[in-house]
Amino acid sequence: MSPSAPADHELRLLLVDEQRSFHIMMKAMLFNVGISRIHYAYSADEARRLCLRDTFDVFLIDYDLGAGENGRQLLESLREKKLIPPHGVVMVVSGDASRAMVLSALELEPDEYLMKPFSQEQFKTRLRRALERKRNLLALFQALDRGDDATLLEECESGATQHPKYSNFCRCLQADTLIKLKRAQEARSLMRQLLAAQDNSWARQALGRACFDLGLFDEAISHLQACLRLTPLMVEAYHWLAESYLAQGRDDDAQAQLQQAVAISPQSVHLSRRLAEVSLKRGDYAVAKDVLLSLIDLTRNSIHRTPHYLGAYIQTLTLYALNSNDSYHIANLQKQVNNALSRLRDVMVGSDFNYPAFEQLCQARVQIARGELLKGKKMLYRANQNWLDAPENMPPTLLGETILGLYQLGEFEYADSLQGLLSDNEDQLLTTCIQVTRTDKTVLERRQRYQQLNELGIKAYQAGELEQALGHFREALRRAPANTGAALNKIQVLLQLIGKSHKNKDYDDECRTTISLLDGIPLNPAQNERYRKLRDEFTQLRH
Template sequence: MPTQDPDLSAGDAPPKPAPVKPLRLLLVDDQRAFQVMMKAMLQNIGINRINFANSAEEARRRCLKESFDIYLFDYDLGGGENGRQLLESLRDKGLIPPQSVVIMVSSDSSRAMVLSALEVEPDEYLMKPFSQEQFKFRLRRALARRQALESVFRALAEDKPEQLIRACAERADAIPRFANFCRCLQADTQLRLGQAREARSLMRQLLAGQENGWARLTLGKACHTLGLNEEAVSHLQATLKHNPLMVEAYLWLAEAQLALGEEESAQRELKRAVEISPQSVLLSRRLAEICLQRHDYAQARDVLLTLIDLSRNSIHRTPHYLGAYIQCLTLYALNSNDGYHIANLQKQVNSALSRIRDSLMVSEFNYPVFEQICQARVQVALGQLIKGKKMLYRANQHWLDQPANMPVALLGETVLALYQLGEFEYAESLQDHLAEDEDRLLTICIQATRNDKTVQERRQRYQQLNELGIKAYQGGEFEQALTHFREALRRAPANTGAALNKIQVLLKLIEKHRKSPDFPNECKETLAMLDGIPLNPAQQERFRKLRQEFTQSQ
């Protein structure tokens, strides 16, 4: 005979359901009128625990102290950080609980704004003005989805991919209306774990039943990951045919085309994606990288300038955008043979520095040194090689003897500056300290510089002349060696190694032709070129010995 419920005694009434916890909401909007209107609307639908923030910074302070069930963000928060950037920042810091609902609202109905808001995947997106019934329906739908898929969103928020795969599979079977969402998320997670074959099989099964844009996109990603790039292109083009605003498909289509060697097509697809969604940092960044690889400095320059603006108030801000922008300006000017672009460089760099200064100054990043390196690069581009070299070496004097301790951003900018200077050997030695998994834009920018036609021709000719000079010196042909080192320095006027080689051979010629004043004067001038520059330890020691030898010869 079944036992009686232990919480009930004979004759007791059924237990009352546990009271529903009142929902707590954070509304972030800088317009008082909208706050008042939303407060009345929210109270009408039973939400009374309402908190307000007038700016992203105020919202962040609140979220550091407490959490909410519902986050309602206006996209446009006036100057500074917008709603999208705030949402990215809060998620990055883990300040939005996985069971909470995020709703984004905006009065801007433009395609760019809508796609920008949807790219960060809020639970709902509403255009102003909206009715109470609209808001109530969307909120209930979002809350129901979060509740039904709580295990999925929790594993996603906690970045537990294996747990996420299991949760997706279980929820897909349990709740058919969310099956497509769960299966696609499951496949995406399998791709992250290197299970591309499993992801491809899962998406093919899903598509056998019905067409689904996200599933077709994920299938294309899986095919690309497996190296089946022609099949990937087919799936991704089919995705875009039916979903031309699915901008992520353009990104993966470009990746598949790059793998097939179709660089021009890849650049074209990404440019189209950026035109559709101009607020996307991810798309613009990838376009800039491909432009750099293809040595399309004009378009890379324009995209990077946009990136500087897009990222300055977001978690995506990085000095690499400015560094790559300066390099594009320089390489474009060098290859155009147009003095106007070089002459205008200082103005353009100063403008870019002012745009990004505030956002980088508040971080732990050493902005003053970064700015010094940028200005040194400008001086080099303007032809003021020695001035630029001195600025560069002085900016880095604390790390010259320990380059491995140099902050990555400063190290990358220094490598680029050294290539500009013609300090090719030094640049390569410092580049060895950059990790392979370092910022891809930085490594692509350095690679593009190394492979640039103008830089390569200059470098190859310099190396040939320097090697000829060394060979002549070793053979005792000092006059011939001097000719080669002079020409090497003409190709790379600020190269320390060639200057030291020239001094060394001049000392031999001074000894050989003691009555000639020409060699001592030239040696003195070359020594003066290096004087006052905080060289790296090996170069500094060699310079010290050569200068001492010159002094003793006089």
């Protein structure tokens, strides 16, 4: 027997449960089935520390670990850090028999799932079954662990041939790997052969996924619907059905499928995230904000934790409030944002992430949404003052939040210039938020009218029609009161008019007021240089 697959009496087991009584009960049960090398942990942190120091063969993890990380989040963390060896058997246990809890546990694909209370015979049978599968398909799981797709395909073929009881598992994994390698046509043929012998929901799902990749959307929809008739709780089939509908432009149907999937499996991060993205693109901010709020809570202790969810939630709240035409939603925005910030503050402060700057950006966006444009603008620029000279060095999350704030503020040109710094592989939710904000009807209408007026002002100025140019810039600033470029253009025209009209007091006062709007704001280098020159010119004219 390979050293990677120890004999039963050599198995090292890690038991993770917050209750000492369960530890005592399981110790007796484990001794009775021949396992004596047992290590105990009462929390996810303690379990992770043990795994960093030692290697285990069996992981018995309770889903509910009390405050902090739950069993699902611990398992995701152990897998990400590759602390579960290829031969390792994972058994998840839970005392909660609700559908949401069961599906959440099964979504992680543990080797076995047990409901409390369970008998010694049940445990023994499930453990033996899981160990047998890992031992018989050890080379397959080793290739999967290494990410060696070529060997994995060979081992799937070998496993399906040599171990008929695992044939469906091996064939479906083979199809998934072929799809990953952009060989969807081979996956389609393989699954059709499998289904010719016997209908199977996993094969139906894999076939639907292969058809989706091949652009055969009607066929994909047909197979995925058949899959759901066989197994109505197969949530991943809803996901690919939604993707197929999206590919056909049936966005309403896609959102409905994702909502159904999330209702069935509310603990699924990737399904909730996809629902948020689709809802945002459809402009359904009511659904998007609720889903994003649940994502913040769902991921706060997991490897999926990201400030992008909080940033997207705040932006969605803002878009919802702006499009509702209801002053209540604008007035309530500060309270909702403060509550959301408090949910993540304790887990983000002290990490490598610059939480203080992020929080300041979020608060700036609230002030802008409430109409406190000058206050919000100062907060936004000050949060970024360390990167104004080199915005390419700004952390991606802060860059995204800044771009959102700038579009909301009406600093359209500056926002466009920064958006080019976002990498192509940046967080999809972040880029979706930015795109939705750019194309939101209230933002777009304001931007289009502002740009039209600003361009008319520039043309009038170049033609020497200063009074007309001033009128256009005034109106442009009415549309986008915090736009730095339009303010600088207006100052430039006023300086020309002051020079021609021998220090007209009205122009003088208006110029001074406009200059004061930019005073104390740490502008970017190009804006700051132009502002400094215009301010100095105004000072000279006054003397």
